[in-house]
Structure formats: C-alpha cells, structure tokens
Amino acid sequence: MPRKARKRPTAVKQEVENIYCVNCGAIIDEYSGVLASPDWYADTRFVHYCRACQQRQFEDFAETMGPAMAFILCCASYNLPFIPEAVPRTAYEDESREMNWLAYLQNLEITDYRYRRDGEPASFVEGITDLSVIFGDNFQKDTRFATGIAMDKAASRAPGTRAQRKNWGTQDKWTDEDYKELDRIYAIISSERAKAGMDEQTEFTLREICKLQLAYDRARAAGKYDVAKKIYDITSKMMENNSMRKKDENSQTEAPKLDNFIAKFEKAGYVQNGKILPYDVLLRKLRGDHAKYPMSHDYLDFIIREILNCMRENMGMGKTSVLPAGFQMKPKCGEFEPTMSAAEKKTTRDLKLPPMQYEPKPPRGTKQSKGD
Ligand SMILES: [Zn+2]
Structure with a gap:
C-alpha cells in the first residue's frame, strides 16, 4: 500500500498551557502522551491519560473483559481507531499483557490509518466499529443484552472474590469454600517463606502446591486413597524439585561451619591433628601446591604456536614454524608432563604440524620479541 504523504499536526495550538x-x-507531551483526534480532544489534543496509565487501564480491562474487548474499549475511550492489523500478535498471551497496549500504539503509528488525509489523528469511528465484523456473526448491531441479567445474579455466578479468582484461577470450578481453603493452606505454607521474601516463581510453585493439597484433601475425604497417593507423590516431587522440603531446606541454608574448613584443610595436609601447621612449614606447603595438567610442555608449545599462527593469518601474514622467544615458557613447578605422550605425538602428526623450532632466546637484559 503506498504511503500517503502525511502532514503532522502542530502538536498543540497553545490554548491550553500544560496538559x-x-x-x-504527569505532564503529557508527544513522548509521554498520545496525540488524539480533534473530535473529543479539541483543545487539549492529547488523550487524557499518559501512555503508562493507558497501558495500566488496558490491563485492567483485559483482566475483567478479556484482551480482545480491552483493545476495543481502549480505542473507544481514547478516541483512537481500532485497526486489527495493529493488534500485536501476542494479543491473547497473558505474559505480554504488560506491553500490549503500547505495542498497539506503536503498530498503529506505522499503519496508514493513524492519521487522516488532513494530517489530524484518526478517531475511533474511522477504525472498524462494526462488532459483527470484529467478533464474527455472534455479535450483531442489534444484539441485545441477555434477558434477566442483573448485578446480583452476575456477581453470584462467579464464586470467590475477584482477588481469589486472580490468585487461584478459575479452571478447577472451585466453590467459595474451596477458595477459602486455598487461602488458608497458602497462609500456612507460605508464612515461613514470606518472612525471607519470595520471588514470583516461588509464589507460583507454592500456589500450585496448595491446589494439589486441596485436591489431595478432596480425594482422601471421598475415600479415593489411590488418587490421594498419586497426588501426594506429585506434590512431593514438586517440592523436591523446588527444594522445598524441610530436609532440602536445611542442607541448603546450612551455614559453613569452621569444622568443615578444618576437615578440608586436614585432608589437604595443612592441618594435622586439628592444628594448623607452623607458618614456615605451611608456606612451603602452599607454595608447592600446584596444579598438575595431563599435558606435556612440548605439546603446550605446539598449541601456543598454532594460536599465534592463527593470529598471523588473520593479519595477512604467513604461518611460521618458529615459536618466538617471548612465548617460550619455562615450566616452574612441574605442572606439565616432561615428555609428549603417544596420543599427543599422533595429534601433531595428524594435523601435519611442522616440527617445532625455537627462536633463540636473547641474552638476559635485552628485550624479548613478541611474535614476529
Ligand atoms: Zn498517567
């Protein structure tokens, strides 16, 4: 679709000082706010909520009436066109709800429907407003409210409070009593953890465990012991995976004890009969405590030479079979094997590495070359 040349409206005819x-x-400007149609925003020219508040209201709508309805409600509320192409692909995913309205605004901006031909922002009526188009045949312009709906009936249909339904979900068709029981179990098993602070993942897991616990209670009360046993096993496994059992908790939070250090030192020979070795003896021992690598020193030279050759090639220089003096290291503490193993020799042969040549070391006191 060819892009229409669009004249941006001069943001605000300064009739209103600040909005x-x-x-x-918060002060609303072109960054924090959303430019709106002159119809219904004649003097202020910006949607009456800042972007952040719009997003929050969207989430509120999405939670009570579902994400699809939330887009339409927000468009109508802020007098912006509802353009299906601008609805983010993640529209129905709960996790992305926190970004969805902002994403819609962003998408809307790059459609051809954000501004009218005269350069003014389009209004709600310029988007799709026919609900039968938006929602399909289920909804017609003359669709009426269901017969007999009333506030008290609507409220009594959904068990639990709004907060309870939010915390526990509605999938399991819990009754008011069940919701109360879930809250009670949660209060018990979360009390210890709540003191130390809880992340969302932990809270989620605890709530899952509460649901399992309720199912367990139900099964047991109904005499379905095999079902109860299964639920018990699942719960147990879940707690184990999340290190939530009492014994896991202990092993995890066990403070490092001095005993443990001493035992480790003793094993390493720094401590004998519970006493740390005398300073000079200990120092000698610590100095002699070196890692031993299962590799020969000659093999290390080959590795270093290959690394240098790789660098040389990257710089457009040819390979060399000479290891520069600056990269020839003397083994100090016997970290490496004295001779090349058969496997190492085979590797150098397989890689067709030329025999090692060493650049003569310059006499002491002169500067060593580094790789040329
Ligand atoms: Zn705000």
Whole structure:
C-alpha cells in the first residue's frame, strides 16, 4: 500500500498551557502522551491519560473483559481507531499483557490509518466499529443484552472474590469454600517463606502446591486413597524439585561451619591433628601446591604456536614454524608432563604440524620479541 504523504499536526495550538494525565498527574507531551483526534480532544489534543496509565487501564480491562474487548474499549475511550492489523500478535498471551497496549500504539503509528488525509489523528469511528465484523456473526448491531441479567445474579455466578479468582484461577470450578481453603493452606505454607521474601516463581510453585493439597484433601475425604497417593507423590516431587522440603531446606541454608574448613584443610595436609601447621612449614606447603595438567610442555608449545599462527593469518601474514622467544615458557613447578605422550605425538602428526623450532632466546637484559 503506498504511503500517503502525511502532514503532522502542530502538536498543540497553545490554548491550553500544560496538559496533565488525569490519573497520575504527569505532564503529557508527544513522548509521554498520545496525540488524539480533534473530535473529543479539541483543545487539549492529547488523550487524557499518559501512555503508562493507558497501558495500566488496558490491563485492567483485559483482566475483567478479556484482551480482545480491552483493545476495543481502549480505542473507544481514547478516541483512537481500532485497526486489527495493529493488534500485536501476542494479543491473547497473558505474559505480554504488560506491553500490549503500547505495542498497539506503536503498530498503529506505522499503519496508514493513524492519521487522516488532513494530517489530524484518526478517531475511533474511522477504525472498524462494526462488532459483527470484529467478533464474527455472534455479535450483531442489534444484539441485545441477555434477558434477566442483573448485578446480583452476575456477581453470584462467579464464586470467590475477584482477588481469589486472580490468585487461584478459575479452571478447577472451585466453590467459595474451596477458595477459602486455598487461602488458608497458602497462609500456612507460605508464612515461613514470606518472612525471607519470595520471588514470583516461588509464589507460583507454592500456589500450585496448595491446589494439589486441596485436591489431595478432596480425594482422601471421598475415600479415593489411590488418587490421594498419586497426588501426594506429585506434590512431593514438586517440592523436591523446588527444594522445598524441610530436609532440602536445611542442607541448603546450612551455614559453613569452621569444622568443615578444618576437615578440608586436614585432608589437604595443612592441618594435622586439628592444628594448623607452623607458618614456615605451611608456606612451603602452599607454595608447592600446584596444579598438575595431563599435558606435556612440548605439546603446550605446539598449541601456543598454532594460536599465534592463527593470529598471523588473520593479519595477512604467513604461518611460521618458529615459536618466538617471548612465548617460550619455562615450566616452574612441574605442572606439565616432561615428555609428549603417544596420543599427543599422533595429534601433531595428524594435523601435519611442522616440527617445532625455537627462536633463540636473547641474552638476559635485552628485550624479548613478541611474535614476529
Ligand atoms: Zn498517567
């Protein structure tokens, strides 16, 4: 679709000095706010909520009426066009809800429907407003409210409080009593952890365990002991995986004890009969405590030479079979094997590495060359 040349409106005909978000009071400008249609935003020219508050209201709508409805409600509320192409692909995913409205605004900006031909922002009526188009045949313009709906009936249909449904979900068709029981179990098993602070993952796991616990209680009460046993095993496994059992907890939080250090030192020979060795003896021992690598020193030279050759090639220089003096290291503490093993020799042969040549070391006191 060819892009129409679009004239950006001069942001605000300074009739109103400053515009503030009617929810949080933040100053609204082209960055914090959203430019809106002159219809219904004639003088202020910006949506009455800042972007952040719009996003929060979107989440609120999405939670109560579902994400699809939330897009339409927000478009109508802020007098922006509802353009299906601008709805983010993650529209129905709960996790991305925190970004969805902002994503919609961003997408809308790059469609051809954000501005009218005269350069003014398009309004709600310029987007799709026919609900039968948006929602398919289920919804017609003359669709009426269901018969007999009333506030008290609507409220009594959903068990639990809104917070309970949010915390526990509604999948298992819990009753008011079940929700209360879940809250009670949660209070018990989370009390210890809540003191130390809990991350979202832990809270999630605890809630899952509460649900299992409720299912376990139900099964046991109904005499279904085999089912109860299965649930018990799942719960147990889940707690184990999340290190939530009492014994896991202990091993995890066990403070390092001095005994443990002493035992380790004793094993390493730094401590004898519970006493640390005398200073000079200990020092000698510590100095002699070197790692031993299962590799010969000659083989190390081959490795270093190959690394240098790789660098040389990258710089457009040819390979060399000479190991520069600056890269010839003397073994100090017997870290390496004295002779090349058969496997090492085979590797150098297989790689067709030329025999090692060493650059003569310059006499002491002169500068050593580093790789040329
Ligand atoms: Zn705000």
